[in-house]
Amino acid sequence: xxxxxxTADAEARTDIQTKSFITRSVHKAVLANGLTVLTRESRExxxxxxxxxxxxxxxxxxxxxxxKSHFLExxxxxxxxRYKKGEIDLITHLNGGANNAFxxxxxxxxxxxxxxxxxxxxxxxxxSRMRGTMFDEEEFASEKQVVQEELRIGLDGPWExxxxxxxxxxxxxxxxxxxxxxxLEDLEAASAADMKAYYDRWYHPRNxxxxxxxxxxxxxxxxxxxxxxxxxxxxxxxxxxxxVEPPQRGExxxxxxxxxxxxxxxxxxxxxxxxxxxxxPLKVAETLLSTGKSSRLYQRLVERDQAVxxxxxxxxxxxxxxxxxFQAELKPGFNIGDVERATYxxxxxxxRGDISxxxxxxxxxxxEASLVLGSEEPLQQAILLGxxxxxxxxxxxxxxxxxxxxxDTLLExxxxxxxxDVAAAAQKYFTQDNRTVGYLINEGKLDERENxxxx
Amino acid sequence: MQHSQKRVARPKLDVERVELPNGLVLLLSENHSxxxxxxxxxxxxxxxxxxxxxxxxxxxxxxLLDAGTTTRTSQQIAETIEASGGRLGTFGDYQSSGVVVTLxxxxxxxxxxxxxxxxxxxxxxxxxxxxxxxxxxAQIKARLDVPRTQASDAFNEIVFKGSPQHRPxxxxxxxxxxxxxxxxxxxxxxxxxxxxxMLAIVGDIDKSEVKSKxxxxxxxxxxxxTFEKFEPPQVPRPHRQTVPIERFIAASKEQVNIIIxxxxxxxxxxxxxxxxxxxxxxxxxPGFTSxxxxxxxxxxxxxxxxFSNITSSAGLDPGRFIAYxxxxxxxxxxxxxxxxxxxxxxxxxxxxxxxLETATSYLTGSFVLRFQKNSQVAEFLxxxxxYGLGFDYLEKYPDLIRAITIExxxxxxxxxxxxxxxxxxxxxxxxxxxxxxxxxxFSL
Numbered sequence: 100x101x102x103x104x105x106t107a108d109a110e111a112r113t114d115i116q117t118k119s120f121i122t123r124s125v126h127k128a129v130l131a132n133g134l135t136v137l138t139r140e141s142r143e144x145x146x147x148x149x150x151x152x153x154x155x156x157x158x159x160x161x162x163x164x165x166x167k168s169h170f171l172e173x174x175x176x177x178x179x180x181r182y183k184k185g186e187i188d189l190i191t192h193l194n195g196g197a198n199n200a201f202x203x204x205x206x207x208x209x210x211x212x213x214x215x216x217x218x219x220x221x222x223x224x225x226x227s228r229m230r231g232t233m234f235d236e237e238e239f240a241s242e243k244q245v246v247q248e249e250l251r252i253g254l255d256g257p258w259e260x261x262x263x264x265x266x267x268x269x270x271x272x273x274x275x276x277x278x279x280x281x282x283l284e285d286l287e288a289a290s291a292a293d294m295k296a297y298y299d300r301w302y303h304p305r306n307x308x309x310x311x312x313x314x315x316x317x318x319x320x321x322x323x324x325x326x327x328x329x330x331x332x333x334x335x336x337x338x339x340x341x342x343v344e345p346p347q348r349g350e351x352x353x354x355x356x357x358x359x360x361x362x363x364x365x366x367x368x369x370x371x372x373x374x375x376x377x378x379x380p381l382k383v384a385e386t387l388l389s390t391g392k393s394s395r396l397y398q399r400l401v402e403r404d405q406a407v408x409x410x411x412x413x414x415x416x417x418x419x420x421x422x423x424x425f426q427a428e429l430k431p432g433f434n435i436g437d438v439e440r441a442t443y444x445x446x447x448x449x450x451r452g453d454i455s456x457x458x459x460x461x462x463x464x465x466x467e468a469s470l471v472l473g474s475e476e477p478l479q480q481a482i483l484l485g486x487x488x489x490x491x492x493x494x495x496x497x498x499x500x501x502x503x504x505x506x507d508t509l510l511e512x513x514x515x516x517x518x519x520d521v522a523a524a525a526q527k528y529f530t531q532d533n534r535t536v537g538y539l540i541n542e543g544k545l546d547e548r549e550n551x552x553x554x
Numbered sequence: 555m556q557h558s559q560k561r562v563a564r565p566k567l568d569v570e571r572v573e574l575p576n577g578l579v580l581l582l583s584e585n586h587s588x589x590x591x592x593x594x595x596x597x598x599x600x601x602x603x604x605x606x607x608x609x610x611x612x613x614x615x616x617x618l619l620d621a622g623t624t625t626r627t628s629q630q631i632a633e634t635i636e637a638s639g640g641r642l643g644t645f646g647d648y649q650s651s652g653v654v655v656t657l658x659x660x661x662x663x664x665x666x667x668x669x670x671x672x673x674x675x676x677x678x679x680x681x682x683x684x685x686x687x688x689x690x691x692a693q694i695k696a697r698l699d700v701p702r703t704q705a706s707d708a709f710n711e712i713v714f715k716g717s718p719q720h721r722p723x724x725x726x727x728x729x730x731x732x733x734x735x736x737x738x739x740x741x742x743x744x745x746x747x748x749x750x751x752m753l754a755i756v757g758d759i760d761k762s763e764v765k766s767k768x769x770x771x772x773x774x775x776x777x778x779x780t781f782e783k784f785e786p787p788q789v790p791r792p793h794r795q796t797v798p799i800e801r802f803i804a805a806s807k808e809q810v811n812i813i814i815x816x817x818x819x820x821x822x823x824x825x826x827x828x829x830x831x832x833x834x835x836x837x838x839x840p841g842f843t844s845x846x847x848x849x850x851x852x853x854x855x856x857x858x859x860x861f862s863n864i865t866s867s868a869g870l871d872p873g874r875f876i877a878y879x880x881x882x883x884x885x886x887x888x889x890x891x892x893x894x895x896x897x898x899x900x901x902x903x904x905x906x907x908x909x910l911e912t913a914t915s916y917l918t919g920s921f922v923l924r925f926q927k928n929s930q931v932a933e934f935l936x937x938x939x940x941y942g943l944g945f946d947y948l949e950k951y952p953d954l955i956r957a958i959t960i961e962x963x964x965x966x967x968x969x970x971x972x973x974x975x976x977x978x979x980x981x982x983x984x985x986x987x988x989x990x991x992x993x994x995x996f997s998l
Contacts, residue, residue, distance in 0.1 A: 120588075143587030145922055176841075185852065188841030193912055195919015197840055214922045244855030248881060251808035252858060257699050358806040360695040391641070392620070392632035402628075405685055408692045430692040461637045468639025472656055475588050476926040542806070 119506040121480050132333040133305025137484050139312040147218035147313035148478035150210045151225045152485040155301035157279040158204050166281015167297045169202040170246050177238045179231035190220050205418045206489045212478050215314035226327035239291040250280050261539040265367050268351050269535040273344040303334020310485040313477040351535040356542045362429045363539040368528050370423035373416035374496045379512040380524040386462040388412040395445050406433040418490045446529045452522035466513050569945045577749025581935040582761045591659045591757030592928035595669050596652035599745030601723040602789050610725015615741050616646020621682035623675040648723050649869050659758035670771040683735045690730045701811040705981040709813045712977050717792035748775040750784040754932035799977040802988040810886050810982030814893050815876035821868040821941050828966040830865045831958045834913035836900050837862030850892050857881045883983050883990045898973040904960050918952040
């Protein structure tokens with residue numbers, strides 16, 4: 100039997116003031132086979148959330164084989180050498196629990212929530228399906244149809260269609276080029292053997308993190324994890340993915356035509372990866388642009404111009420540089436080019452540093468409060484811990500921000516952001532050459548929309 | 555295979571109920587696990603109280619609550635809450651309207667102030683009424699972009715004929731355009747009164763402090779001018795259909811969205827618990843253990859999303875029984891036949907012992923998961939008040955569920971599900987007769 104190796108994290112952290120309540124009382128351990136374990140014992144609610152995170156998402160896929168991470172996620176519910184098909188759901192159900200999974204660019208994660216007197220089944224299932232998942236041809240074929248239906252739902256959603264085109268245009272060589280659900284043509288061509296090979300490459304202890312939050316005893320939980328996962332081989336060393344998207348050399352524009360009663364605008368800028376020094380002022384910019392009705396985009400586009408029903412800015416943490424984007428859903432009769440120009444006006448104000456002290460303070464408080472307000476459920480806490488443990492890694496991330504510790508330094512770095520920092524980041528990233536602009540317009544209406552083109 | 559344990563974790567809530575002299579009901583519960591608090595205030599009025607020609611009024615009033623008060627502009631309202639990092643939402647739905655504030659517990663006083671200001675002192679400035687109606691018209695148009703919503707709207711129009719529930723709470727383009735500030739004010743004056751309002755405050759609070767604060771703010775709210783007790787108006791009741799109805803709506807989409815069903819039940823129906831078990835067996839359990847998702851999704855691969863239920867829409871008025879599936883157009887016939895077969899089977903054949911056991915285990919065991927967030931607890935307290943469930947409902951619930959037998963499930967299925975008289979609505983690449991691929995005109 101392998102032994103538990105507690106990392107030096109607890110000691111090393113004594114000089115860092117713990118800022119985030121979520122990281123308080125987190126215990127980190129790494130098993131001899133490389134499996135990372137994060138536990139947060141918290142007895143207030145009689146609930147335990149268990150998760151397992153694999154550092155394998157659409158970023159890990161190749162051209163012609165897109166959508167495999169997501170499809171694999173579906174297959175992990177189809178049975179193992181120990182649990183026959185349907186049994187994972189049945190056990191969850193019998194024990195009154197909830198389970199599901201999600202895949203995105205950088206990761207795939209599985210979760211269970213149970214009342215605290217019956218959570219053990221979750222870990223047993225995860226240990227079994229880490230290496231014991233079956234890839235039965237018949238099951239694979241039937242699940243392929245399910246995934247195709249999921250993809251069709253996306254094709255029927257106007258935002259999904261526009262987002263897919265914008266990412267595919269903005270990224271020409273990095274895997275962020277394709278959507279997590281994959282391209283339909285690749286999905287049709289996928290085989291059970293491909294899926295198994297992909298599983299064998301990424302689903303191993305050294306590429307995974309187990310996270311437990313809630314009403315359990317840490318010592319007992321760690322022993323159980325050791326018993327269940329300790330004997331699994333570490334798996335092959337994951338070859339690093341070093342695909343770098345070259346700098347964009349000029350604005351890209353695209354038009355999607357689809358039957359729709361309302362037009363939509365998406366403006367995307369390449370923006371830095373998780374824990375990059377510029378990511379913090381950009382988070383502040385995202386918040387002051389679009390969080391709440393006092394935010395800039397709401398005040399400008401919804402209240403003043405009254406041109407849109409909804410305007411948003413979003414910027415998420417990813418392993419590699421991704422996109423910072425602006426979205427707007429137009430009211431009929433308004434000009435999409437005008438909305439685009441109004442968005443640039445708001446961006447220019449940021450570039451000029453036209454930000455009040457009260458406004459930047461508000462944005463910082465919103466970021467801090469949302470961490471508390473969005474973390475009431477043990478599962479939400481487990482998601483935050485697991486996500487950063489999975490994406491904040493490697494040489495690019497400062498040691499003190501690696502893994503879940505990112506959540507501590509996040510608040511320190513946000514607190515240190517100045518008006519000048521926001522202006523400098525806006526000037527650096529929100530440039531014409533660095534942007535991709537997508538319009539979604541009503542099918543067949545192109546001729547009438549000539550004056551809608553932005554200059 | 556592991557079987558469920560008999561012990562059930564029962565959530566315990568320390569609830570205090572206070573009725574202010576003006577009739578406002580206050581429900582309090584403390585939970586100190588996270589330094590946050592949820593304030594949910596509901597007024598017992600919604601689109602069920604509006605006439606057809608004013609469709610969308612309650613929803614518009616709800617949206618306008620934060621558009622200005624006697625002491626604050628819309629921007630000041632937003633700034634006040636958002637500067638603290640908190641979140642504010644206002645709404646007007648079918649059955650109720652109100653304000654929800656979530657904030658850090660140190661800002662509780664601010665949250666109570668703003669919530670009371672919005673409910674008591676909203677001014678509905680003319681230009682905001684105009685601005686919001688315009689935005690609503692655009693949102694109404696955008697519903698056509700979501701085929702499931704389109705199918706649901708069409709289904710409700712048929713099944714709830716004769717009742718206000720046949721309309722979407724957001725209203726229609728023509729009716730929303732016709733709403734005036736006078737309509738908005740009249741609705742506010744009539745229904746936004748203290749003895750028609752309930753307030754739940756849950757989280758990291760001190761109950762007695764919050765009680766004093768609420769008395770100091772909401773206590774000033776006067777009852778309706780007549781000082782009489784608020785009496786709700788009568789709502790017209792829909793009738794269950796006696797013939798099958800089919801409706802096909804052409805839309806340029808990849809999937810066909812199918813809703814099959816008919817009128818449902820009220821929340822206070824004594825068969826609610828047996829129907830909850832039936833829902834769990836037929837089409838409402840998470841994962842793919844219930845029949846419809848297991849057979850149509852997991853075995854036949856027809857859909858990503860498919861489910862059925864009757865209890866989830868049960869309210870003061872009867873809700874709806876629906877089975878839903880979104881699938882590729884070539885599967886239309888199989889999908890409809892599959893849903894209809896499962897609807898008929900639950901009525902005609904008793905469920906198995908194992909299905910009953912699985913469903914009751916799930917319902918009792920998962921109950922605790924519904925009380926993880928302050929807002930969930932607040933919503934439950936309001937629900938318990940509206941439907942008279944009693945705050946000991948949490949302790950009673952497992953027994954209510956465990957008392958259900960196979961015969962109960964058969965009896966309530968026969969009483970409330972009618973496989974011969976179903977409405978079927980399909981939205982997707984079909985024509986008005988339901989023919990696939992023949993439609994060329996997708997004009998909006």
